[in-house]
Amino acid sequence: MTDRLAALGRSGLELYRFVLFAFGLFGGFLYWLLVAPWKGFKVRYSEVARQAVRIGVNAVPIVFLVNFFVGVTLAITVADILRIFGPIEYTGAVMGVGFWRELSPLLTGIVMAGYAGASLAAEIGTMKVGEELMALEASALNPVRFLCVPRLLAVMIMVPVLTLFGNLFGIYGGYLICTGLLDISPQLFYDRMLDPLKVKDIWVGGLKSVIFGCIVGLVGLGQGLQVRGGAEGVGRATTNAVVYSIILIIVADCILTVALYF
Numbered sequence: 682m683t684d685r686l687a688a689l690g691r692s693g694l695e696l697y698r699f700v701l702f703a704f705g706l707f708g709g710f711l712y713w714l715l716v717a718p719w720k721g722f723k724v725r726y727s728e729v730a731r732q733a734v735r736i737g738v739n740a741v742p743i744v745f746l747v748n749f750f751v752g753v754t755l756a757i758t759v760a761d762i763l764r765i766f767g768p769i770e771y772t773g774a775v776m777g778v779g780f781w782r783e784l785s786p787l788l789t790g791i792v793m794a795g796y797a798g799a800s801l802a803a804e805i806g807t808m809k810v811g812e813e814l815m816a817l818e819a820s821a822l823n824p825v826r827f828l829c830v831p832r833l834l835a836v837m838i839m840v841p842v843l844t845l846f847g848n849l850f851g852i853y854g855g856y857l858i859c860t861g862l863l864d865i866s867p868q869l870f871y872d873r874m875l876d877p878l879k880v881k882d883i884w885v886g887g888l889k890s891v892i893f894g895c896i897v898g899l900v901g902l903g904q905g906l907q908v909r910g911g912a913e914g915v916g917r918a919t920t921n922a923v924v925y926s927i928i929l930i931i932v933a934d935c936i937l938t939v940a941l942y943f
Contacts, residue, residue, distance in 0.1 A: 696925060702907065703899045706825065710833055710899075713826040728831040729838075736797045736832075737839025741846060743796060747788050748780075748847040752854025755779065760863055770865050770873050776855035777874035782882040785847035787934055790893030793840055794926035798901035801832055802922035805905025806915040814906075824906070833898035840894030841887055848886070885941055892937070893930050900926045 714724060759775045805828065808814055814824045852874070859865040904918040904925070 696928075699900075699903060699907070699921075699925065700929075703903045706829065706903050706906070707895070707899055709825045710830055713823070713830045714834065717826065722826060724834070725827075725831050729834050732832050732835035733839050736793075736800070736835050737843060740793065740796050740839075740843060743792055744789055744843045744847050745850045747792055748785060748851035749854040751784065751788060752776065752780065752851035753858055755784070755851075756855035756858035757862075760858070769863060770869055772855065772859055772863065772865070773870040773872075773874035774877045776852050776859075777878045778882055780848050780851040781878060781886045783886075783934075783938070785851055786844050786886050786889035786893060787930070788851075789840060789844045789847045789890065790897065790930045790934075791927055793836070793843065793894070793897050794900075794930065795923050797836055797839075798897045798922045798926045799919045801836075801898065801901030802904040802908075802919045803915055805829075805902055806908035806918045809906065809908045810911055810915060829902045829906075833895070833902060836898035836901075837891060837894040840897065841890040844886065844890035881941075885937070889934060889937055892933055896929045896933060897926050900929065 713722065718724060756772055756776060760769055760772045763769045763771055805814075808828070814828075817824050817827055856867070856870055859870050860867055901922045904922040908914045908918045910917070
């Protein structure tokens with residue numbers, strides 16, 4: 682029992698130290714993005730675009746599958762509950778608010794933690810093990826500016842874009858169930874979906890997606906920069922990137938929901 686508590690404590694301290702490191706990395710990101718361009722250090726926007734395609738565009742099929750089938754499952758579950766009380770047509774209302782405010786940002790963030798976060802950790806970690814980061818520093822190129830800024834900026838741009846697609850995919854899955862199995866007309870579905878949806882729900886979902894993208898990028902890059910121990914260290918960093926990202930995304934989601942709605 683004591684060994685388990687000690688291991689839990691070490692894991693907690695390790696996560697705490699990493700969060701502090703990630704905040705420092707984010708400070709460096711803000712410096713190279715906002716301050717350094719005034720001193721002649723320009724952001725490599727061509728690299729941002731390349732990373733956005735690699736990280737975001739290639740993840741569209743995964744985001745589609747996850748959000749679509751969650752939308753189908755949610756519609757069936759909600760309709761089964763609402764059937765007890767009568768107003769089954771309000772399934773569309775739950776789909777709209779649920780996906781825009783909560784489900785799409787959360788699901789997309791978790792998907793990107795496994796897709797982009799692990800990729801970033803493995804890529805940067807392999808560079809560190811191969812001493813490529815030292816070579817950059819020897820060439821007077823800051824690794825944060827040269828490698829981290831384009832990748833983090835790309836993730837922060839593409840996660841909100843993918844979240845928007847996730848909203849459409851998830852609601853479309855619920856739409857197919859409502860119109861195909863529940864005999865709800867398309868017009869009634871859209872009317873019930875839009876009635877309770879507020880502008881606040883839309884911008885809250887967008888804010889969450891930006892923060893989740895920042896978490897995914899920072900955790901993936903931070904784990905890559907902290908790799909030690911060769912190939913084994915790269916594997917450990919990749920695993921930690923996914924686990925830490927998911928934990929921090931869920932915690933951030935809880936905090937944002939409580940702060941913005943209660």
